[in-house]
Amino acid sequence: MTIADRLNDKTLFQTQSFINGAWVKGEGAVAVTNPSNDEVIAEIGDVGAAGARAAVDAAAAAFETWKKVSPFERAKLLMKWHALILENADDLGQLITLEMGKVLREAKGEVLYGASFIEWSAEEAKRIYGETIATPFPGTRGWTTHAPIGVVGCITPWNFPNAMITRKCAPALAAGCTMVIKPAPETPLSALALAELAKRAGIPDGVFNVVCGDAQEIGPVLTGSDAVKMVGFTGSTAVGKLLMRQAADGVKRVALELGGNAPFIVMDDADIEAAADGVVASKFRVSGQTCVSANRIIVQASVADKLVEALEKRVSALKAGDGFDGSTDVGPLIHHTAVERVDALVRNARDSGARIITGGKPMVDELGGSFYAPTLIEGGSADMDVACFEIFGPVASIYRVEDEAEAIAMANDTPYGLAAYLYTRDVSRVHRMTEALDYGMVGVNAPMVGAASTPFGGVKESGIGREGGKWGVEEFTELKYVLLGGVD
Numbered sequence: 001m002t003i004a005d006r007l008n009d010k011t012l013f014q015t016q017s018f019i020n021g022a023w024v025k026g027e028g029a030v031a032v033t034n035p036s037n038d039e040v041i042a043e044i045g046d047v048g049a050a051g052a053r054a055a056v057d058a059a060a061a062a063f064e065t066w067k068k069v070s071p072f073e074r075a076k077l078l079m080k081w082h083a084l085i086l087e088n089a090d091d092l093g094q095l096i097t098l099e100m101g102k103v104l105r106e107a108k109g110e111v112l113y114g115a116s117f118i119e120w121s122a123e124e125a126k127r128i129y130g131e132t133i134a135t136p137f138p139g140t141r142g143w144t145t146h147a148p149i150g151v152v153g154c155i156t157p158w159n160f161p162n163a164m165i166t167r168k169c170a171p172a173l174a175a176g177c178t179m180v181i182k183p184a185p186e187t188p189l190s191a192l193a194l195a196e197l198a199k200r201a202g203i204p205d206g207v208f209n210v211v212c213g214d215a216q217e218i219g220p221v222l223t224g225s226d227a228v229k230m231v232g233f234t235g236s237t238a239v240g241k242l243l244m245r246q247a248a249d250g251v252k253r254v255a256l257e258l259g260g261n262a263p264f265i266v267m268d269d270a271d272i273e274a275a276a277d278g279v280v281a282s283k284f285r286v287s288g289q290t291c292v293s294a295n296r297i298i299v300q301a302s303v304a305d306k307l308v309e310a311l312e313k314r315v316s317a318l319k320a321g322d323g324f325d326g327s328t329d330v331g332p333l334i335h336h337t338a339v340e341r342v343d344a345l346v347r348n349a350r351d352s353g354a355r356i357i358t359g360g361k362p363m364v365d366e367l368g369g370s371f372y373a374p375t376l377i378e379g380g381s382a383d384m385d386v387a388c389f390e391i392f393g394p395v396a397s398i399y400r401v402e403d404e405a406e407a408i409a410m411a412n413d414t415p416y417g418l419a420a421y422l423y424t425r426d427v428s429r430v431h432r433m434t435e436a437l438d439y440g441m442v443g444v445n446a447p448m449v450g451a452a453s454t455p456f457g458g459v460k461e462s463g464i465g466r467e468g469g470k471w472g473v474e475e476f477t478e479l480k481y482v483l484l485g486g487v488d
């Protein structure tokens with residue numbers, strides 16, 4: 001049965017959670033709606049703290065056998081999961097568009113991006129190497145191993161309902177850990193579909209669990225249970241701090257992928273047309289609802305008019321609409337309150353003296369309550385809300401600076417440090433400025449930075465830890481040192 005068949009007869013989505021290899025019903029019915037038209041597409045029950053505890057118990061029991069499964073066998077199972085995801089990529093993409101609204105080609109791109117972490121991690125499972133170490137003690141040998149950390153509790157957001165799960169689960173499972181995942185209530189279906197495919201791939205019961213329900217009930221189980229050894233979270237900085245505080249009691253490892261306030265710097269020697277294309281790609285992808293979206297476009301004054309002109313042409317041509325419509329460039333926001341939030345930011349910018357070049361209003365009458373017009377604004381004060389907070393909407397905001405020093409000072413003037421972008425053709429400048437930027441990732445003449453092979457993550461209040469590449473797998477292991485005496 002394909003995911004689309006499941007969707008049609010609703011068998012998958014009348015159930016709520018996936019615990020120990022079984023579909024488990026919860027209490028009540030939380031509606032999952034299509035943001036494009038507000039239609040209810042599924043109703044999901046809440047398994048609450050009891051369900052979370054059952055999932056943790058199942059994951060703890062499964063860990064005892066999964067950690068002993070050979071990495072070659074774990075890799076094979078992950079590759080089967082990967083193959084099934086690719087086979088069902090069209091359905092999984094549609095599911096993403098249905099539950100969170102992003103345009104279908106972006107949704108399919110997310111499925112492939114998400115799957116690439118499974119493929120990479122499967123390959124990496126066989127290459128989790130320890131080291132031998134010279135010791136100062138005669139007759140001894142020392143070495144290290146990377147042991148799987150254990151049960152991982154994982155809480156994910158709605159903006160990448162598929163990839164934010166695979167980016168954590170694939171390396172965790174490859175390392176020999178087991179998982180309990182609480183997806184965002186807006187987008188549980190992608191998580192449940194991944195669970196269905198994991199089961200079909202033969203991933204043993206209890207290794208991959210999905211619990212849907214109230215975060216206030218489930219969160220404390222994941223952060224408080226002795227059986228959970230690590231909490232992986234992607235979401236807002238405010239919730240990340242809260243989870244870190246909760247996890248501190250058990251001295252649990254945390255991996256936090258949090259919010260951003262990405263500067264997109266365009267210097268006077270940049271290719272301005274390429275920079276304008278880069279701004280549009282970074283800013284308007286997923287309607288601006290990504291943690292690495294360009295949040296502040298910082299341009300050297302001598303080329304600012306040229307950039308503004310190039311952007312005005314592009315942004316005013318963007319078409320907002322339903323994600324299933326092939327001509328749509330920018331889909332809806334996740335819900336009506338997100339539109340109200342973005343509109344409040346733009347009104348605050350206008351009040352602070354910013355000029356609205358194009359857009360600047362909700363599209364309730366034209367398209368419905370979840371749509372906001374692709375917007376370009378310029379000027380205003382450096383401390384207005386749109387400059388200080390994550391916009392998380394299709395609003396590009398431009399700031400003029402005189403030189404490199406001013407660009408760096410403005411870029412770093414934020415508690416966040418996830419992604420930054422720099423457009424320049426001067427190689428010395430690339431070195432000087434990338435070194436000066438307090439960010440975990442810098443895209444130089446490149447508007448997108450993430451890939452399965454590279455380290456994704458932030459500094460400052462944007463998080464702790466890295467996802468992707470060998471670093472992503474290491475996050476889910478404990479380094480163990482062994483000293484053997486009496487050898488010589």
Ligand code: NAP
Pocket residue numbers: 155156157158159160164182183184185213214215216218219220234235236237239240242256257258259260290291292390418458462463
């Ligand atoms: P959010 O409000 O922090 O929610 C994220 C997840 O945390 C949801 O599953 C949410 O469930 C859960 N949650 C909220 N309060 C909780 C609590 N007290 N205990 C346990 N879980 C709790 O973030 P969002 O609005 O969904 O996502 C947007 C944010 O994610 C942005 O700031 C964005 O930058 C960030 N993000 C970061 C990355 C990255 O890699 N750095 C990637 C994507 C997104 P409920 O909704 O049920 O409360």
